[in-house]
Amino acid sequence: MDRRKRIVFQGERGANSHIACHEAYPDYEAVPCPTFEDAFAGIATGEAELGMIPIENSGAGRGADIHYLMPTSGLHIVAEWFLTVRHQLMAPRGASLAGIKSVESHLMALGQCRTIIRKLGLKPIVAADTAGSAREVAERGDLTRAAIASRLAAQIYGLDILAEDVEDEAHNTTRFIVLARDPQWAKANDGVITTFVFRVRNLPAALYKALGGFATNGVNMTKLESYMIEGNFYATQFYADVEGHPEQRGLKLALEELEFFSKEMKVLGVYPAHPFRATFAEKQ
Numbered sequence: 001m002d003r004r005k006r007i008v009f010q011g012e013r014g015a016n017s018h019i020a021c022h023e024a025y026p027d028y029e030a031v032p033c034p035t036f037e038d039a040f041a042g043i044a045t046g047e048a049e050l051g052m053i054p055i056e057n058s059g060a061g062r063g064a065d066i067h068y069l070m071p072t073s074g075l076h077i078v079a080e081w082f083l084t085v086r087h088q089l090m091a092p093r094g095a096s097l098a099g100i101k102s103v104e105s106h107l108m109a110l111g112q113c114r115t116i117i118r119k120l121g122l123k124p125i126v127a128a129d130t131a132g133s134a135r136e137v138a139e140r141g142d143l144t145r146a147a148i149a150s151r152l153a154a155q156i157y158g159l160d161i162l163a164e165d166v167e168d169e170a171h172n173t174t175r176f177i178v179l180a181r182d183p184q185w186a187k188a189n190d191g192v193i194t195t196f197v198f199r200v201r202n203l204p205a206a207l208y209k210a211l212g213g214f215a216t217n218g219v220n221m222t223k224l225e226s227y228m229i230e231g232n233f234y235a236t237q238f239y240a241d242v243e244g245h246p247e248q249r250g251l252k253l254a255l256e257e258l259e260f261f262s263k264e265m266k267v268l269g270v271y272p273a274h275p276f277r278a279t280f281a282e283k284q
Contacts, residue, residue: 006031006048007178008039014131014153016085020176021052024081034128036066040073043179051179052081058173059112066177067227067239070268071197077269079178080193082276087113087148087167090134090159095143097162104133105148113148116166122146134159173276177269185270188245193222193273198258198265199229199237206261207238213257214242217250245270 007028009017021030031048033039043051056062087109091100103110103117104125110117117124127133130149137147138157146162147153154161177195186192200206214221223241244251246267259265 005029007050007052008033008042008048009052010034010036010039010054011129012131012135014134014150014156015129016083016150016174017052017054017176018131019150019152020054020081020083020174023083024052024079024176024178025050036069040069040075040179043075043181044073046181049180050078051075052176053179054174055177056175057085057108057112058171059167059169062225067225067237068229070239071237071266073179075179075181076183077177077195077271078180078184079271080274081176081178082274083174083176085112085167085172085174086151086165087130087172088151088154088161089113089116089146089148089163089166090137090154090161091146092138092141092143093158093160095146095160095162099143100146100162101144103146103148104137106130106133109148112168112172113166115168116163131156178271183269186245186272188247191273192243192245192270193241194244194246194251194270195239195241195268196255196266197237197239197268199263200261201263203261210258210261213254217254219244219251219254243273 005028007021007025008031009021010033011017012032018030033042039051042048053066055066102123102125104127106129107126109130110124131153133147134149134153134157137145138159200210220243221240222243225239226236229237242251246252246255
């Protein structure tokens with residue numbers, strides 16, 4: 001198979017990232033990777049053209065590690081994808097709800113299914129990913145151990161679904177970013193998202209001044225998160241999404257003002273806004 005038609009994801013077959021790959025790029029071979037670092041490396045070395053990486057969930061918040069890996073990876077965001085996540089409680093064939101004692105899954109999946117875990121009095125066990133949990137539960141064959149994973153994982157690993165759609169919130173949605181080795185900036189139009197990271201200078205009101213240009217130039221910032229870097233409490237980096245294209249006058253001026261007050265700034269991607277965004281647009 002042509003290596004340029006491969007898309008990598010972290011996890012095992014049946015993971016939600018696997019499902020997102022098939023939905024967004026049905027003509028690509030979806031290739032599982034043990035870790036996010038492995039997935040990033042696969043893109044960087046050319047073993048795969050694209051990578052499907054979960055970055056945040058509507059219920060559990062941002063994905064771990066991604067914000068740290070992105071700025072130094074040398075990769076570029078070329079698209080985004082939203083996947084409505086439906087979790088299934090599954091166990092080996094012959095198991096019953098009354099007989100299971102523990103449930104294992106990825107930390108975020110367990111956090112998204114707290115209600116049923118408490119209701120059944122199950123012991124939660126944190127695992128590397130959802131689909132991997134399903135595989136391990138199937139391999140053990142212990143009727144007291146269950147997993148939370150996708151319907152696809154239950155099919156792949158031959159498990160019975162004991163309870164369907166066990167997520168706490170009906171809106172449970174994961175946002176993915178699609179990574180590539182080379183930048184592929186979208187054309188300037190009304191449906192573009194620009195993602196960037198920056199570090200402000202260690203000066204009073206530096207963040208306030210750095211962000212002021214977005215307000216004065218009418219740029220809508222849809223995401224702003226901070227996280228420590230280099231092990232220093234004062235070395236804070238910010239990750240941001242804004243609506244618009246860097247070539248459009250408003251965003252161009254805002255980014256110029258941001259750079260003036262920042263120690264460093266890097267654009268990670270300029271890509272089309274996914275249609276799902278229209279479902280959570282704030283009404284004026």
